[in-house]
Amino acid sequence: MSEQFMPIHHIRSTSRRLVRELGFMGGDFAGTDLPPSAVHALIEVETCPGVTARDLAKLLRLEKSSVSRMLRKLVLSGDILEETDPEDNRIKRLHLAERGRERVRAIHAFANRQVSDALSRLAPADGHTILDGLRLYADALGDRVDATMPAIPIIEGYRPGIIARITQMHALYYARTSGFGQRFESVVAEGLATFCNRLENPKNAIWVAMRGQEIIGSVAIDGEDLGSDIAHLRWFIVDDGVRGSGVGRRLLATALAFADENAFAETHLWTFNGLTAARHLYETHGFACVEQRPGSQWGSEVLEQRFVRPLNA
Secondary structure: OOHHHOOHHHHHHHHHHHHHHHOOOOOOEOOEOOOHHHHHHHHHHHHOOOEOHHHHHHHHOOOHHHHHHHHHHHHHOOOEEEEEEOOEEEEEEEEEOHHHHHHHHHHHHHHHHHHHHHHOOOOHHHHHHHHHHHHHHHHHHHOOOHHHOOOOOEEEOOOOOHHHHHHHHHHHHHHHHHOOOHHHHHHHHHHHHHHHOOOOOOOOEEEEEEEOOEEEEEEEEEOOOOOOOEEEEEEEEEOHHHOOOOHHHHHHHHHHHHHHHOOOOEEEEEEEOOOHHHHHHHHHOOOEEEEEEEEOOOOOOEEEEEEEEEOOO
16 A cells, blocks of 8 residues: 555554553553552563563563663562572562552553443443454564563463363453353363363464463464365454463464465364454455355354465465
């Protein structure tokens, strides 16, 4: 798309207004007396307990010296604890102290009220539009800097807790964004448990993204349920804390590489209308929507969509 057709000026203007409305330009931020960088640091330490100062600097896109000064203040204020790594005493791991946990709870409460108040002035469907738009924009901006993110390994195969954790990520995300409930959670858990019993078939595989000992993303290729020449991409999800970090793209690329290596003629996936950011990701990896139909298999009626990607697309 040529620049003349892209709303660059309006996006920049709206971005500046958003920054002002959120309080980044001064005064109290997130209901605290902390600068925005310190608020974000506390949230990232909560999300990634044990993170190092170096990795925190990469997450926040800040110079290491700036992060060091900020962390020194947060340690002295009793918000953050530094603990020596048990395997390398040169490395300090960061954790929230009790004061820091209380402060982060207050930050979340303030931010949740702020978002809730704004959404209350809009139509219910507008919330999903905002979410998808922000994710698309953040993903596009993040493409410049994904290489600076701390390494999150993609690991293949079953591991203890995988069924429960992947089910939990699906249940929580789709309850919040689409109103799905117990029926959806049960369908995910049952299907995933049955699939894991078939992992001995070399045409089937599952991968998870790991942050420490926590599963924060997943994807699977089921090479049996749609026929011998079709790969079924299933259970693709990432945790809210790493959306926009590139983890989803890596999981998807890993699964599609497996499908191509095993010479599946096509890879299929089922989703539903309204998940704009996910659709954009699928289409950039060679998928096209070939079928739409109303369905209620997930507990409420949605417009189900089937996407297909040919071999080596």
